[in-house]
Amino acid sequence: MYERRKVFKIALAAGGAVGLVACSGEEVSGSGAPDAQPPKAEITAEPAVDAAEVSVTAPVTVTVAEGSFTEVTLTNSEGGEVRGELNAEKNTWTSAESLGYGQTYTYAAKATGTDGKPVEFTGSFGTLQPAAVIRATLNPIDNAEVGVGMPISVKFDAAVSDRAAAQRALTVETSKEVEGSWAWLSDRQVDWRPREYWPANTEVNVTAKLYGVHYGGGNYGKADVTTKFTIGRNQVVKIHTPDHVMRVYRDGAEHASYPCSNGKDADPNLNTPNGTVIVMTREPTSIFDNERYGYTDVKKKWCCRISNHGEYIHENEENRANIGKKNTSHGCVNLFEKDAKAYFDSALIGDPVEVTGAKADFPTTSAVMDWLLDWETWKSKSAL
Structure with a gap:
């Protein structure tokens, strides 16, 4: 909690005796100068001088x-100036910009009062020191084009x-109206997915303003992270295993089929x-x-991983005799090489x-x- 604000003013000292007024109305002079009035201007700051454990994200x-004001500076422990702006009235x-963790910041301000008298203000405060800072990463990465199932x-x-504090720092903006929700899949991962597959060609901006967020236990966010990516065409693979056919749909219509x-x-x-999974990786060859x-x-070619449980869609010419006729793999979807x-x-990550x-x-x-x-279960995993 911040301490009480301290107000700094420069007061001009009064010297000598104060002049007196006699009953007759005649002024009786003393030996000193007239009483000097203190400056009208008063400078205050938030956080207050000598405050400790100050938030690094709240504006100063x-x-x-x-x-x-005629001059205002705020400098960090190394003497670097913090960027700031005066309002139009210059008061x-x-x-x-955000402050740094575990830093001491020093004010230095000068102003001229409405009475024309100058005042100055100095002091310092300290920012909070986390027990630890925790890094976060975002996926998809910038400028990626991904499939309609990509979380x-x-x-x-x-x-x-x-988790609630971290989730409140996360925002998703989309170029098309999309209903979606965050869900915590573990204490180290939170995902956002739409209720239904993404609309094709949607542009997505994600902002995670995690710097300065308290995750609990004295741990704080290390940095803000952002990403901008695009949803590609609508392509969905459907496999009914007894049919021995993998069908590929574009915008709901069958586009291709493969035994x-x-x-x-x-x-x-x-x-x-x-179940519904997604293409997680595209690997020209895999072991x-x-x-x-x-x-x-x-070694197999043209491999698309669909889970970290071990399943892929890939070429398997060694199983040619059974492709299109019989299910004989150990969980993967085997195709002819061509x-x-x-x-x-044709595949995108996230299909x-x-x-x-x-x-x-x-x-x-699976990762x-x-x-x-289902959607209700997904929403129940939100922290908000």
Whole structure:
């Protein structure tokens, strides 16, 4: 809490005796000068001089009553000046940038009162010192073009205990009207997704004003982060595993279809699970290892990861005999090489992949499980 404000004025000292007025109305002179009046101007500041643990984001103001400023500076511990602006009346100076953690700031102000007398003001205050500062990152990155299922993800380097405080610092602006909500998937990650898939060609601006936000336990945000990205065309993959066909839809109409072999039907552990996931990565080549099932260092082409549970859409010419006929993979969607290349070239990170017909469901332990939750469950994970 700030201390009481201290008001600094320069008072002119009165010297000698004060003149007296006799009963007759005649002035009786003393030996000194006439009484000097103090200046009218008064300078105050917020935060007050000697305040401690001051917020680094609240604006600093220096104000003069009955006068106007001729000079105002606020300097940090290293002597660097803090940017600020005077109002049109030149009676209020307001800082125009955030302060630093654990710094001492010093005021120096001069003003002239309405009586023409000068006044000066000096003093200092200290800003809060966090127990720790926590970095945050935003995804998608700047200028990315992503699919209509892409969530916005804020990830923190350490646990956030005051989730509401962090969430209040997050804003999403869209060029088209979109209903959406934040949901905390862990104490280090909060995602925003629309209720339905994004409208195609939506422009999205995300601002995370996290610098100075108290996450609890004396931990504070390290820096503000922002991103601007674009939603691309509407493309959705639909796979009904018993059909052995992967269908690609554009704007709701079938755009392409490819014969496929999915996860083994008889073993739920090897199914291509039910649920809506997204394309997480596009990898021209990938190495697959699963010692449990007897293979390591298997190289495949045109790979689109759809979960971190192990599922991909990829080329598998070694399984050519079963593609389009039988489900024999260990959970991936196997395509002929030419089809895998065609799909790979058409895909964007964030394209939805909807799987039905399997015995097992996608686990919600995947890194991107946003679309595996219904809307009411998703909203219930908001901290606000």
